[in-house]
Amino acid sequence: MTLPLSGMMTAAMINAELGRASNAPFSLNDPAVRALAEKPSGKIMFSDFYGKANELVVKVTSATQYNTLIKSFFTPDDWASDKAKRLIISGVDFGNMSGAAALAVTDAASGQAGSFDGKLTLEIEAGAFISGSxxxxxVAxxxxxxxxxxxxxxxxxxNNLQLINKGIIRGGGGSGxxxxxxxxxxYAQNVTVREPTEGDLRGNGYGWTWVNNFSRVIISWGGQELLRWDNQSFSTTFYDINGARYYRGTPDGGVSGTSFFKIYRTFEQIQNVYTDGGxxxxxxxxxxxxxxxxAGALGDAGGTNAGRGGNGGHGGAWGISGANGDAGINGNNGNGLAGSLSGLGGAAIGGITNVDIIDNSGLIIGRQE
Known part of the structure; x- marks a missing residue:
């Protein structure tokens, strides 16, 4: 802990700060004592120890950080040493927008062997934040x-990370x-149907026969003779029979006095047209x-008589899951589907078993897991 800023300063207090017994032998010329006072040589007095601490202190006061490791604020030698280390977050919102943790202890690649030695303290001052994304x-x-x-x-x-939280630690909200x-x-629609859908037919009970000598037309469809009329004009290219229109197609040979043609037909039919939901x-x-x-985006409108898509759910506040999506609206040919689940709220502190919370006079918003 830091020595007082004023008042009485004793050898016992300095020994305690150095991690020694309070009644251990003491000399102002001891190298460790001088290092604590930041007086490697020359005149040294008890007042030189005011506000000093036997730990490495790094204070973040300005630049916003992203995906940062506590390890990155200390030299490799200091990180591996048994000297006490303290990172102070002061007056800034310390976070990231990428989905990774805003602040982690060390990188997984270095593993336990690359972790810290000695006491490690993270101090978040009042007015400072650590914010998840x-x-x-x-992509759905x-x-x-x-x-x-x-x-x-x-x-x-x-040894655990020592946490002093006087500010706010908050996990990110989940998406809707x-x-x-x-x-x-x-919906029903009147459409013109053509049989066959392209080309025309001849043989197997299909055909248009023109008997020139007698001006007779014979129309057969599917083995059934639909028409046999005499004295018909050769210029006639179609006949309406029983609600369908039969067309003379391409020529297809003939015999003496008789010409054969292919045939096709069209007719009107009511068909259902199907549309997709929004x-x-x-x-x-x-x-x-x-x-x-x-807020979530509005669902798209569907086709004719189809249902509109459901609205997206609202995103969650700090540390809170978002709202599930709304169900789609029913159409006249199917029911709308349920909306999808929202994203989970982020944890304020992950790896809580690796943390000793010394002071939580601030706020922790979100899970501790």
Missing amino acids: GGKWS SAGNGGIALHANFKGKNG GQGGKGGGGA TGGAGGTGQGFNLASG
Whole structure:
């Protein structure tokens, strides 16, 4: 702990700060004593020890950080030494927008062997924040809120991170879920049907026969003779029979006095036309570092008589899951689908078993897991 800024200063207090017994032998010329006073040589007095601490202190006071490791603020030698280390977050919002933890102890690649030695303290002053990233909807998938502080490793000797929180540690909010697809629709429509759909037919009971000598036309369809009329003009190219129109097609040979033609027909028919339901709206973003929570997008309108897609769910506040997407609206040919689940709220502190909370006079918003 830091020595007082004024008042009485004793050898016992200095010994205690150095981790020694209070009644241990003491000399102002002891190298460790001089190092604590930051007086490697020359005149040294008890007043030189005011406000001194036997730990390495790094204070972050300005630049916003992203995906940062506590390890990165200390030299490799200091990180590996048994000297006490303290990182102070002061007056800034310390976070990231990428989904990774805003602040972690060390990188997983270095593993336990690369973790800290000695006492490690993280101090968040009043007015400072560690903020997880907000969950975002992406490629039809809900985004979870990001972790604020990830104590991903203990120290080399199993020692925990010491946490003094007088500010705010807050996990990111989860994104909203996507709205469900609207139900399908259908409507009746009068359409012209052609048989066959392209080309024409001849043989197997299909054909148009013209007997020139007698001006006679014979129309057969599917083995049934539909028409045999005499004294018909050769210029006539179609006949309406029983609600269908039969057309003389391409010539297809003949015999003496008789010509054969291919045939096709059209008729009107009422058919159902099917339409798709509207697509559900994307989920809104969760609240996070430099990101406000947002409303989900509106679902798209469906086709004729189809249902509109459901609206996307609202993004969650700090540390809170978003809202699920709304169900799609039913159409006259199908029911709308349920909306998708939202993203989870991010943890304020991950790896809580690797943390000793010394002071929590501030706020922790979100899970501790």
